[in-house]
Amino acid sequence: MEEAGAxxxxxxxxxxxxxxxxRPLQPAAKGRELFRSPRxxxxxxxxxxxxxxxxxxxxxYAAELSELYSYTEEPEFTINRKCFEEDFQTQVxxxxxxELDLAQQKAYVMRLLDGLEVVNRNKRLKAARAVLxxxxxxxxxxxxxxxxxxxxxxxxxxxxxxxxxxAFLELLNMExxxxxxxxxxLRKPAISLADSTELRVLLSVMYLLVENFRVExxxxxxxxxxxxxxxxxxxxxxxxxxxPFALLLFTMVAKFCSGHAPHFPxxxxxxxxxxxxxxxxxxFEALQAMKTKKREELGLPPxxxxxxxxxxxxxxxxxxxxxxxxxDQQSSKRGHRSRRPLxxxxxxxxxxxxxxxxNDEAGVDEEENDDVDSGIEGELDLIERDAIIQAGPAQRPPxxxxxxxxxxxxxxxxxxxxxxxxxxxxxxxxxxxxxxxxTDTLVGLPRPIHESVKTLKQHKYVxxxxxxxxxxxxxxxxxxxxxxxxxxxTPCEMLYRAMLYNLPQYMIALLKILLAAAPTSKAKxxxxxxxxxxxxxxxxxxxxxxxxxxxxxxxxxxxxxxxxSASLLLLLKHFKLNHIYQFEYVSQHLVFANCIPLIxxxxxxxxMSYITAKNSISVLxxxxxxxxxxxxxxxxxxxxxDNNQFCWRNLFSCINLLRLLNKLTKWKHSRTMMLVVFxxxxxxxxxxxxxxxxxxxxxxKLLKIQTKYLGRQWRKSNMKTMSAIYQKVRHRMNDDWAYxxxxxxxxxDFQAEECTLRANxxxxxxxxxxxxxxxxxxxxxxxxxxxxxxxxxxxEDFHYSYELWLEREVFSQPIRWEELLHYQ
Numbered sequence: 001m002e003e004a005g006a007x008x009x010x011x012x013x014x015x016x017x018x019x020x021x022x023r024p025l026q027p028a029a030k031g032r033e034l035f036r037s038p039r040x041x042x043x044x045x046x047x048x049x050x051x052x053x054x055x056x057x058x059x060x061y062a063a064e065l066s067e068l069y070s071y072t073e074e075p076e077f078t079i080n081r082k083c084f085e086e087d088f089q090t091q092v093x094x095x096x097x098x099e100l101d102l103a104q105q106k107a108y109v110m111r112l113l114d115g116l117e118v119v120n121r122n123k124r125l126k127a128a129r130a131v132l133x134x135x136x137x138x139x140x141x142x143x144x145x146x147x148x149x150x151x152x153x154x155x156x157x158x159x160x161x162x163x164x165x166x167a168f169l170e171l172l173n174m175e176x177x178x179x180x181x182x183x184x185x186l187r188k189p190a191i192s193l194a195d196s197t198e199l200r201v202l203l204s205v206m207y208l209l210v211e212n213f214r215v216e217x218x219x220x221x222x223x224x225x226x227x228x229x230x231x232x233x234x235x236x237x238x239x240x241x242x243x244p245f246a247l248l249l250f251t252m253v254a255k256f257c258s259g260h261a262p263h264f265p266x267x268x269x270x271x272x273x274x275x276x277x278x279x280x281x282x283x284f285e286a287l288q289a290m291k292t293k294k295r296e297e298l299g300l301p302p303x304x305x306x307x308x309x310x311x312x313x314x315x316x317x318x319x320x321x322x323x324x325x326x327x328d329q330q331s332s333k334r335g336h337r338s339r340r341p342l343x344x345x346x347x348x349x350x351x352x353x354x355x356x357x358x359n360d361e362a363g364v365d366e367e368e369n370d371d372v373d374s375g376i377e378g379e380l381d382l383i384e385r386d387a388i389i390q391a392g393p394a395q396r397p398p399x400x401x402x403x404x405x406x407x408x409x410x411x412x413x414x415x416x417x418x419x420x421x422x423x424x425x426x427x428x429x430x431x432x433x434x435x436x437x438x439t440d441t442l443v444g445l446p447r448p449i450h451e452s453v454k455t456l457k458q459h460k461y462v463x464x465x466x467x468x469x470x471x472x473x474x475x476x477x478x479x480x481x482x483x484x485x486x487x488x489x490t491p492c493e494m495l496y497r498a499m500l501y502n503l504p505q506y507m508i509a510l511l512k513i514l515l516a517a518a519p520t521s522k523a524k525x526x527x528x529x530x531x532x533x534x535x536x537x538x539x540x541x542x543x544x545x546x547x548x549x550x551x552x553x554x555x556x557x558x559x560x561x562x563x564x565s566a567s568l569l570l571l572l573k574h575f576k577l578n579h580i581y582q583f584e585y586v587s588q589h590l591v592f593a594n595c596i597p598l599i600x601x602x603x604x605x606x607x608m609s610y611i612t613a614k615n616s617i618s619v620l621x622x623x624x625x626x627x628x629x630x631x632x633x634x635x636x637x638x639x640x641x642d643n644n645q646f647c648w649r650n651l652f653s654c655i656n657l658l659r660l661l662n663k664l665t666k667w668k669h670s671r672t673m674m675l676v677v678f679x680x681x682x683x684x685x686x687x688x689x690x691x692x693x694x695x696x697x698x699x700x701k702l703l704k705i706q707t708k709y710l711g712r713q714w715r716k717s718n719m720k721t722m723s724a725i726y727q728k729v730r731h732r733m734n735d736d737w738a739y740x741x742x743x744x745x746x747x748x749d750f751q752a753e754e755c756t757l758r759a760n761x762x763x764x765x766x767x768x769x770x771x772x773x774x775x776x777x778x779x780x781x782x783x784x785x786x787x788x789x790x791x792x793x794x795x796e797d798f799h800y801s802y803e804l805w806l807e808r809e810v811f812s813q814p815i816r817w818e819e820l821l822h823y824q
Contacts, residue, residue, distance in 0.1 A: 050316055051611070051646050051692040055655060057283035058275075058566075059648050061215050062149060066621040067559050067649070068207055068271060070534045071552040072193060073200070077626055081140050083126045084133035087112070097138045098151070102158075109134070109162045116167050121198075128171070128201045135159060135208040139626035148623040156212040157224050160231060165209055169245070172202050176252060176261075185263035191532040195263040200533060203268040210235075210272065214279040236280040236491035244491070246280065247498045249273040250506045257509035257528055265533035266513060267556055270563040277567055280491045281574045284308060291464070291577055298467050304411035314409060314693035317724055410730035413461040418734050422456060456733055465580035472581065472764055479767070487768065492578040500769055507589045510564050511598060517560040518602045519610060530560060547638045554615040561602075562649045565656035572663050581764040584757060587664050596664060596674050599657050600683055607687050611651050618642045651692065658687075658698035665705060670750035675702065676709045685721065693728075700725045704737050 058064050091108055092100065100108070112134075115127030137152030159165075175181070175198050185195050193200075213228050220228075235245045249269055256264040282290065288308060295302065419439050427434045431444045439457075442450050475482055487493060499506060515521055516530045534556045540546045568590070576583035617638065619630055631637075665671040675681075680702070687699045704725045707715055715722060715738065722738060781787055798805070 080129045080133040083129040145623045192537045196265045207272045243498045254509045274563040274567045316691040316693040412731040414459045492574045504589045517557040562653045
């Protein structure tokens with residue numbers, strides 16, 4: 001596993017490992033080397049517009065369908081239509097598809113599905129294309145986009161009821177095992193769209209089925225709602241196969257990354273995987289409802305607030321202008337570079353007083369241009385050096401005063417561990433001895449301590465994870481008396497059990513593709529080719545064609561990042577709710593595969609440029625391109641892009657990656673230290689420029705957990721950021737995040753923390769999933785007659801080779817009776 005993790009890290013950080021090790025090495029110098037900003041971009045601006053973005057499970061229905069197709073695939077819409085019309089005219093003469101009644105439509109679909117079973121490969125492909133045309137909404141019979149979407153939805157429910165998904169699943173398995181296609185792709189110097197034609201058709205039909213079933217509408221008839229639940233169950237609890245459908249897609253991803261199947265259309269596979277996880281496990285609102293229900297079952301108090309609603313009500317804070325950039329802009333206008341101190345806009349701070357420590361970024365330039373390998377302490381010293389620019393009588397930019405709501409958005413939380421630490425310190429101070437984990441005995445402590453303990457207990461929060469960890473400890477101590485644990489067979493549990501033994505490979509494969517799709521990755525670091533399903537057979541010969549392909553490639557990469565980030569986040573959140581050690585197992589393998597530096601590498605770019613990227617050509621998007629005449633494309637129209645203020649998928653990806661980073665580092669001091677080592681503070685602070693409340697919240701959370709390690713001077717010179725953390729991030733009583741006095745900030749415990757966690761995870765997996773270990777506790781049958789009378793399930797081929805087995809294993813083996821004497 002470490003070798004596979006090294007493959008990802010080797011791409012992300014060439015030369016970043018100590019010889020023979022699988023973990024990140026020499027933190028200080030290597031972190032600086034990797035994350036030194038490659039360029040200075042004028043990304044700061046005094047007036048950043050608010051980003052009107054609502055975070056949800058996925059983008060709009062039409063947008064999600066359009067992202068399935070690359071612009072290079074546009075000619076295939078016509079091919080699909082032609083295959084359908086040729087077959088349709090022979091079967092139903094003189095009528096159009098919308099004119100048929102439901103019985104006639106079903107009869108025709110059955111004939112199409114029969115065509116999928118013929119031996120001839122080309123005939124099978126034509127039948128599959130005709131089915132795809134139906135799933136795409138018979139656009140040749142429509143005049144408007146809404147009409148196409150209506151018929152697409154109608155046809156997909158009809159196709160599923162006729163058994164289309166099962167038929168296409170068999171064809172997909174055949175194509176995955178098609179060794180001829182794999183060997184042909186491996187021999188080719190350049191792989192193009194033509195190498196994955198059959199796979200793309202099959203995956204497109206399956207994606208359209210899943211997406212249309214996933215999106216619920218109030219007007220859906222009862223039979224559609226019934227079909228939706230049946231389909232969800234079929235994907236979650238497979239009837240015919242031994243594994244959930246999502247596992248087949250994970251296997252395709254791993255096979256692609258291993259180099260054995262370079263022709264797999266990865267964008268379609270990843271989009272389908274994301275939508276299958278979203279459909280079978282549930283989205284974020286479903287997850288919140290499941291969490292509330294589980295707390296009730298465990299007898300825990302309800303959640304203090306709905307986190308989704310709180311974040312939707314939050315308002316974005318204005319990003320600070322960057323002093324150095326303003327000075328550069330002013331001095332370039334004057335024709336010389338005079339560095340006069342200038343106080344930055346102070347709209348992130350709740351108070352608008354004149355503070356001498358307003359220069360957030362003065363120390364950042366020192367960080368990014370520093371090449372001295374002096375370890376972590378040296379890095380922090382460099383952050384602190386020359387970080388303060390005293391505010392003089394200089395011009396001050398106009399201040400945008402932001403009205404914040406009264407009170408804090410989140411109810412404070414206290415852990416049991418916090419109460420124990422508080423009482424331990426109080427007893428040592430006033431009594432001179434401690435009482436371990438006893439939080440009820442307050443004898444000998446002064447009245448203010450009594451009041452403090454009362455307040456802490458009022459805000460005590462017991463998570464589902466705490467209960468699960470406690471139960472696991474009890475099961476580990478008393479395996480015989482407590483008996484076997486009753487495990488509920490949920491879709492999440494089924495998926496984890498199926499993924500368990502190959503889970504490290506799946507996580508590493510996803511991170512490899514994420515690395516190749518990241519905008520900050522250079523061409524030489526792309527260890528795998530993710531463009532196989534976007535590059536045409538004939539490369540462009542004109543400037544316009546090259547520009548169009550460039551837009552298509554960038555869009556292709558953005559969609560891959562979106563699907564991987566959403567899939568990983570969904571997996572982590574559902575596994576955490578199902579069992580904390582399932583979540584920790586996935587998290588640990590992501591960390592070992594260098595997910596943390598990979599995400600930081602992703603954010604080490606002009607994040608505002610990424611969020612506002614215009615990598616789309618709206619006239620070529622489905623379903624617009626199927627019902628409208630395509631205008632003549634020009635270089636100007638391609639450069640202009642669409643009229644949207646921001647790119648929904650890119651902002652969605654950024655928030656997902658920030659949430660992922662939070663999940664990996666929360667309450668893990670060793671991983672928090674990785675954020676410090678890789679100099680994440682300036683990278684994350686640049687992400688605050690996006691005026692979107694949810695994105696700012698997760699950036700501030702990541703900054704909060706590492707402030708105690710960054711030194712006093714950093715905190716003094718970043719008071720606006722500290723103030724924003726206070727306003728927006730949940731408070732933990734007795735948490736000295738702003739002062740660096742936290743009792744848990746002990747570097748010598750970091751190695752032991754990960755080792756202990758790994759031991760607990762292995763014990764959990766062994767107890768629950770490794771059934772062979774339980775055999776020593778099973779009762780033994782000593783009766784000869786009952787043992788010989790048991791019926792054994794033998795494989796079918798054993799009957800044919802029974803005599804051969806007797807000859808080889810029994811008759812040909814000499815019996816050494818004298819050996820029995822040694823056991824007397």
